[in-house]
Amino acid sequence: MQRRTGVKALIILFWLVLWQAVSIAVDNSILLAGPVEAVMALIHLAATAGFWLSVLTSVIMICSGFFIGLFTGVLLAGCSYRYRIIREFIKPPVTVIKSIPVASFVILVIIWAGSGSLSLVISSLVVFPTVFLNTLAGLDSTSVKLIETGRMFRFRTRDKIRHIYLPSCAPHIESAVCLGAGMAFKSGIAAEVIGRPLRSIGTGIYLSKISLATADLFAWTFCAVVLAFLFEKFITKLMKRILKP
Amino acid sequence: MKIILEHIGKSFDGREVLKDLDYVFDADRPVVVKGASGTGKTTLLRIIGGLLSPDKGSVKYEGVERGKCRFAPMFQEQRLIDHLNAVENIRLVCRGMPDKMIADELTKLIPESEILKRAGELSGGTARRVEVVRAILAPSDVLLLDEPLTGLDGDNAERTVGYIMDNLNGRLLIASSHTGLFDGFCSQLLI
Numbered sequence: 001m002q003r004r005t006g007v008k009a010l011i012i013l014f015w016l017v018l019w020q021a022v023s024i025a026v027d028n029s030i031l032l033a034g035p036v037e038a039v040m041a042l043i044h045l046a047a048t049a050g051f052w053l054s055v056l057t058s059v060i061m062i063c064s065g066f067f068i069g070l071f072t073g074v075l076l077a078g079c080s081y082r083y084r085i086i087r088e089f090i091k092p093p094v095t096v097i098k099s100i101p102v103a104s105f106v107i108l109v110i111i112w113a114g115s116g117s118l119s120l121v122i123s124s125l126v127v128f129p130t131v132f133l134n135t136l137a138g139l140d141s142t143s144v145k146l147i148e149t150g151r152m153f154r155f156r157t158r159d160k161i162r163h164i165y166l167p168s169c170a171p172h173i174e175s176a177v178c179l180g181a182g183m184a185f186k187s188g189i190a191a192e193v194i195g196r197p198l199r200s201i202g203t204g205i206y207l208s209k210i211s212l213a214t215a216d217l218f219a220w221t222f223c224a225v226v227l228a229f230l231f232e233k234f235i236t237k238l239m240k241r242i243l244k245p
Numbered sequence: 246m247k248i249i250l251e252h253i254g255k256s257f258d259g260r261e262v263l264k265d266l267d268y269v270f271d272a273d274r275p276v277v278v279k280g281a282s283g284t285g286k287t288t289l290l291r292i293i294g295g296l297l298s299p300d301k302g303s304v305k306y307e308g309v310e311r312g313k314c315r316f317a318p319m320f321q322e323q324r325l326i327d328h329l330n331a332v333e334n335i336r337l338v339c340r341g342m343p344d345k346m347i348a349d350e351l352t353k354l355i356p357e358s359e360i361l362k363r364a365g366e367l368s369g370g371t372a373r374r375v376e377v378v379r380a381i382l383a384p385s386d387v388l389l390l391d392e393p394l395t396g397l398d399g400d401n402a403e404r405t406v407g408y409i410m411d412n413l414n415g416r417l418l419i420a421s422s423h424t425g426l427f428d429g430f431c432s433q434l435l436i
Contacts, residue, residue, distance in 0.1 A: 148296060149324045152316050153338040153383055163326045163337065245328050 030212045038218035045219055050199065058119060058201040059227060062188035065123030066181060066235075072124070073131025074173065080132075081139040090132070098129040106191045115195035119188035119202070126187040127180040131173070138172030139165060162245055170243040177239045178232060185228035201227075246272050246308030246386055246417060248293060254301030255288055262288050266302070268434055275410070275418035277427035280436040286421035287321055287391055289436065293419060294318055294389050309386055317385035317416075319393050323372045327365030331355070331375045334364055338383040351378050354401075354408055369396040377405055381412045388413070390420040402426055 016035050023034030033041070045051040080087035102122060109121045142165050150160045192202020201224050208216035253266040262285035270276055270293075278286045291297040293304060294316050306314055317338075325334045335347045351360050354374040364372060373396050380388055393409070394402045406426045409418070420427055 145320065145322070145324050146326070149318070149320070152294060152296070152318045153379075154315070155337055156340070159337050163329065167328060 030214055033215035033218055035218075037215040038222065041213070041215035042219035042222060045204075045216065051204070054199045054201055054204050055223060055227070057197070057199045058189065058192065058224075059231075061117065061119040061200070062123045062184050063231065065120040065125075065188060066127050066184040066231075068120070069124035069127025069180065069184070070131050070177065073128045073176070074135050077132050077135035077139060080136055087136075094129045094132055097125055098133075102126065102187045102190060103194065106194045109191075110195050115192075115197040118191050118195040118197055119200065122191040123184035123188040126183045130180045130183070131176045134172040134176035135169055138169030141172075142168040166243060167245050170245075173243060174236065174239050178236050181232040181235045182228055185224060185231065189224050246306070246314075248387070248417065248419075249305040249307065250293075250302065251305065252302035253289070253292060253299045253304070255285065255292065255297070255299050257288075263292075263299070263436070266436065270417055270419055272308075272415060272417040275413065275427075275431040276420070276434050277431040278419065278421040278434045278436060279423070282423075284436050286436065290318075290389050290391050290419065290421060293387075314387060315383075315385045317380040317383040317388050319376050319380050319390040321391045321395070323364075323369065323376065325364035325367075325372055325375060325379075328363060330361050330363055331367070331378075332360060334375065335379045335382055338379055342382065347378075347382065350382060351375065354378060354405060370398070370401060373397060374401070374405060377409060381409065385416060387417045387419065390418070392421055392423070394422060394424055394426060406430070 020034045020036060023029075023032045023037070026032045029037060076086070076090055080090055105122060105125055106118065109115075109118050113121065146164045147160075150164050155164070189200075189202045189205070192200040193206050194202075196203045196206050201220055204220045205217060205224075208214070208220060248270040250266055250268045250270075253263050254261070255263040262283075266289070278289060280286055288297065292299050295304075325331075326337070329337070331351055332344050332347050335351070336342065336344065339347065348357075348360050354377060355371050359367060359371050364375065367375065373393070377390075377393055380390060380393075388409070390409070394405060397405055402424065403426060409420075410430045418431070420431070
């Protein structure tokens with residue numbers, strides 16, 4: 001185990017050294033800032049209140065959007081499983097939402113609602129179809145035999161959900177949540193770059209672009225990657241706990 | 246109570262499995278349904294339990310309203326909740342019954358060491374006996390047992406039949422079985 005961790009650290013170190021070496025060779029911090037410059041930029045940014053406010057705003061917006069997408073996805077999948085007519089009704093918009101480019105949605109949301117809640121709306125729109133389709137697939141794969149057993153023995157609704165439907169749905173919801181968490185951050189921040197709300201990670205990335213501050217761009221990006229990683233870990237653990245029968 | 250079958254007919258893919266079947270099941274008279282494989286024993290039990298509709302004829306209930314008749318089924322294959330142990334599986338259908346009482350009842354048919362194992366870890370025969378106890382303890386008007394002795398060896402099968410017959414408590418028993426172990430206790434319906 002220790003040896004594996006050591007090997008991983010060495011591999012990461014190799015890439016960092018290579019990145020630094022290339023940036024020295026290029027010798028142009030606009031074209032390619034090195035890791036040292038990026039870390040310095042991050043330290044510089046972290047010393048300002050605006051940075052933390054931007055991070056906090058983005059996290060709140062994207063996480064709220066994620067949970068709205070998750071909740072509506074699971075709820076509508078449950079309704080669609082129970083009532084055929086709702087399934088037929090919801091499937092076309094889900095297919096449309098899934099296939100429309102995020103950028104188109106971003107423009108629409110900016111026109112309709114401004115950029116204040118942009119990342120919230122976009123992350124929920126990205127998470128919703130994934131969760132909906134996965135949950136519905138899980139419900140559809142529930143053992144008909146166990147459903148029959150529950151019906152004949154008159155299981156309580158909560159027991160049916162917990163012991164018959166949940167074990168079948170859990171792997172599907174878990175994979176959707178894991179996928180959705182990463183997607184929510186990526187699309188939410190991309191939306192912020194386009195919409196530029198007052199304070200957000202995306203706005204920070206945009207500002208680093210117009211001021212050609214590549215080191216700042218890397219610092220904001222690093223921050224986004226770490227947040228997405230932490231959120232994904234947190235939500236995966238949380239879902240495992242909630243979905244445990 | 247009585248369940249009355251009138252001219253029941255059922256076909257699958259053009260093959261007639263049940264043809265013009267008339268029969269009266271009475272709570273005073275347990276019945277074992279017998280017949281070779283594929284003659285429609287399971288189909289008949291599923292029709293009685295309301296899981297399948299007959300193509301022809303009707304099922305009538307006397308002494309209990311149709312929608313209110315409570316069935317305690319055993320299906321042809323094992324249908325316990327795999328991640329729950331034997332006591333928890335039975336607790337799902339016997340709400341309010343103390344675990345101790347369920348465990349005591351289980352030990353009449355299975356070794357004590359098996360009681361707290363997850364259903365998914367039980368052998369076929371042990372799981373089958375847990376299902377027998379579940380069907381017996383579940384509040385019901387009718388016991389619908391489809392091949393309840395599958396996977397049980399001679400002694401265990403006999404003990405299980407004895408357990409079922411001792412615990413009917415006025416309920417109607419309709420079992421299907423290819424063995425003769427129910428013959429001494431039940432009327433036979435040959436299909």
